[in-house]
Amino acid sequence: MKVFSKALAGGLLLAVMGPLTAAQQVQVVGLFPNAAVLLVDGQRKLVRAGQVGPGGVEVVSADARGAVLRVNGVQQRFELSREYGGAEGYTAPSTRAQVSIAKGAGGHYWVAGSVNGQSVQFMVDTGATSIAMNDSQARALNIDYRVVGQPMVVSTASGTERAWRIRLDSVKIGALTVLGVEGVVLEGGSPTQALLGMSFLSRVGWREEQGVLILESKH
Known part of the structure; x- marks a missing residue:
């Protein structure tokens, strides 16, 4: 019986949803101290505070409770387990539990x-x-x-x-x-x-x- 091999490790993240703009779909799907995992129009990337990610979305700050992003020049707070639609308003988050773990x-x-x-x-x-x-x-x-x-x-x-x-x-x-x-x-x-x-x-x-x-x- 093979018990273990090369291990993988990282930091725990709870799935987080964020706002949507009329031109972009922007979500925060993971959080770290001063970093967030962004999902913008289907592109996923870990972006640190002060850096710009997919679609020109900038991470201003991030902590365990949420992230502040600058989207199309507008600074917004993306809270835990919330998803917004530009024209459609609030959308309930997925019922599937999710955990995201960044590579360490x-x-x-x-x-x-x-x-x-x-x-x-x-x-x-x-x-x-x-x-x-x-x-x-x-x-x-x-x-x-x-x-x-x-x-x-x-x-x-x-x-x-x-x-x-x-x-x-x-x-x-x-x-x-x-x-x-x-x-x-x-x-x-x-x-x-x-x-x-x-x-x-x-x-x-x-x-x-x-x-x-x-x-x-x-x-």
Whole structure:
């Protein structure tokens, strides 16, 4: 069983909708400190404060609550979970929960989440078959893996390791919650960070777009 490979990591973003102008469709679909992921007429790009993105839209400032953009020379505040239409007025946001994660240093994606209601920092790893963690991380999450887990041997980059297959009651990333997720606990210090593998990712929609990893509920 392959447990983990090259991991991807980044910072957590909640999906955010923004205004529409008569000539452009402008949305804010992700937020970082002093940066926003813009979707302008179908073009998606991470734009930092003071820079101009697709369609000449400038990011003036951004924080966890929203972004201030300058669109066609007009400065506007784009709030969380709101979408506006120039001629059509307010449009309800999509019912699908969505999380956007920007690519971090080293080309990895990092995301904060929770396991069984307890906080954990994940590296996203599309090469991992399951959520994977080391034994000290499992103990910190109050997972008695030796009692509830099934002993097994897994292959890693450094060879074979003793491990336990477990079932996690719930795994939550932003607004996405998946119940009954398979996980693996490895003896020793590997992996150094908990890995968000395919046992979670396969149960949500996911895609990469210009340095942003987008997770979305399937229903």
